[in-house]
Amino acid sequence: MSTAGTAEVAVRHILGDKVTGGFLQPRTRTITWTDAHYVVKRPPSGKHTVELTCTECSASLLAEVRDRATTRTLAAVLRVVGIVCAVVFFAALAYAIHEGGKTLPEGQSLPALFPISVVAVVVTFVAGPVFYLHGRNYNGVSMLDAPKPRRRHRIMPVKAARSRVRTRR
Numbered sequence: 001m002s003t004a005g006t007a008e009v010a011v012r013h014i015l016g017d018k019v020t021g022g023f024l025q026p027r028t029r030t031i032t033w034t035d036a037h038y039v040v041k042r043p044p045s046g047k048h049t050v051e052l053t054c055t056e057c058s059a060s061l062l063a064e065v066r067d068r069a070t071t072r073t074l075a076a077v078l079r080v081v082g083i084v085c086a087v088v089f090f091a092a093l094a095y096a097i098h099e100g101g102k103t104l105p106e107g108q109s110l111p112a113l114f115p116i117s118v119v120a121v122v123v124t125f126v127a128g129p130v131f132y133l134h135g136r137n138y139n140g141v142s143m144l145d146a147p148k149p150r151r152r153h154r155i156m157p158v159k160a161a162r163s164r165v166r167t168r169r
């Protein structure tokens with residue numbers, strides 16, 4: 001291995017985040033932003049901090065960049081956690097349907113595992129895709145610090161933004 005590699009990121013400046021509807025009409029969230037692309041160098045090992053500048057407001061953001069091997073490992077771990085969540089989801093769902101569908105004799109309550117399985121279904125339904133997509137998009141760059149309000153800025157992996165457009169349903 002001769003090069004430590006690079007990672008491509010977009011520094012995103014959030015211009016507006018509006019939520020409309022929600023009462024009578026369906027809720028829609030409109031986020032507008034501008035972004036600037038940067039190519040950051042990876043350290044040979046471990047992690048280092050880079051400073052990126054927002055082209056919109058010239059704020060400087062601190063980002064942490066991990067080496068390539070660690071990035072790959074973490075991305076794989078996140079994907080595996082996502083897959084494990086999917087397995088737990090289907091197992092818990094099958095169990096909840098099985099137990100919930102039974103006709104119980106008078107005075108007998110559902111087993112204690114039933115509410116646990118319902119919680120597991122809900123949690124893994126939300127967490128599974130989050131972990132999986134995070135693992136697929138993870139490029140080892142994360143934002144450490146930004147001027148307040150912090151929510152105005154985000155550092156996005158560029159490959160992820162592209163694949164998200166491609167897989168939109």
Ligand SMILES: [Zn+2]
Pocket residue numbers: 013054055056057058059153
């Ligand atoms: Zn900005």
